[in-house]
């Protein structure tokens with residue numbers, strides 16, 4: 001049992017996290033989800049070690065639910081039936097590193113290409129894996145410059161190309177087009193190509209957009225990742241990575257100690273996040289995901305219009321939940337946890353309320369911006 005001062009510290013920590021949870025807008029994390037029916041699982045020593053699709057010696061796992069989540073996204077991402085494999089990761093970062101790992105095992109001599117708007121996990125991944133890389137310029141909306149990709153790749157046209165395509169860049173939610181990327185590389189004479197789609201935020205709703213962005217398996221992706229805590233929502237970070245089985249077979253090792261294949265990056269893996277993601281997709285379904293996306297998009301449109309009406313030059317990409325505007329001042333950045341580089345942004349994720357948006361707009365525009 002904890003001493004009373006420790007109980008007090010827990011109460012204080014909860015209050016401060018709760019306060020911060022009520023006013024963050026700058027990070028693409030869904031809020032106000034309800035997973036109470038899953039609390040009982042927290043008393044078990046859950047661990048999803050090993051390959052989710054294989055039986056193993058340790059059985060306190062949620063592999064069956066993990067496989068259902070993978071199958072759901074395989075369908076959504078137009079995977080050729082039975083040819084795609086995946087697992088639940090710790091988040092988009094792990095998915096990106098995993099995709100790059102599979103790519104490097106296929107093409108050890110490749111050059112990796114990604115745009116300057118790409119999330120920092122990708123440059124960490126290429127450093128970890130010792131992959132040579134070139135950073136490609138972006139267009140002003142955050143999308144990769146296909147002209148610059150062509151010019152950059154021409155310089156290494158005799159080597160395989162690994163491209164990380166952004167399906168929603170971190171700051172502007174710009175979307176790269178995997179079909180165009182493949183066509184550009186073919187045109188410069190490269191045929192050994194691996195494309196990894198980083199759909200960290202947009203993964204759950206990108207397949208439902210009209211027009212649908214080109215990013216999935218039918219559009220030429222070799223692997224795709226998304227973050228579970230971003231749009232679907234989870235109390236802890238999590239994600240999904242999917243890839244063609246052939247790529248995964250190259251890294252697979254049989255491990256007697258666990259009685260299963262080692263196909264994932266981590267050994268011990270979270271058993272709760274697959275249940276959370278399963279709960280989210282079962283309770284929402286495709287219809288629910290669509291409905292929530294449209295609610296968020298309406299609020300993102302409202303935010304952009306209101307900021308513009310008050311003289312702030314805010315904008316967003318078509319079908320994006322990310323509203324981009326000039327950098328905000330420090331106090332606003334701190335209170336609303338507004339991610340800021342050369343621009344600031346806010347992301348209207350599920351659980352964001354009009355009340356929060358109005359309070360943010362009032363605070364931002366009442367300071368003479």
Ligand SMILES: Cc1ncc(COP(=O)(O)O)c(C=O)c1O
Nearest residue numbers: 091092093119168169170200227
């Ligand atoms: C485009 C993109 N990729 C990857 C990531 C990393 O995802 P995670 O935070 O789940 O590791 C992010 C996070 O913001 C992102 O915006």
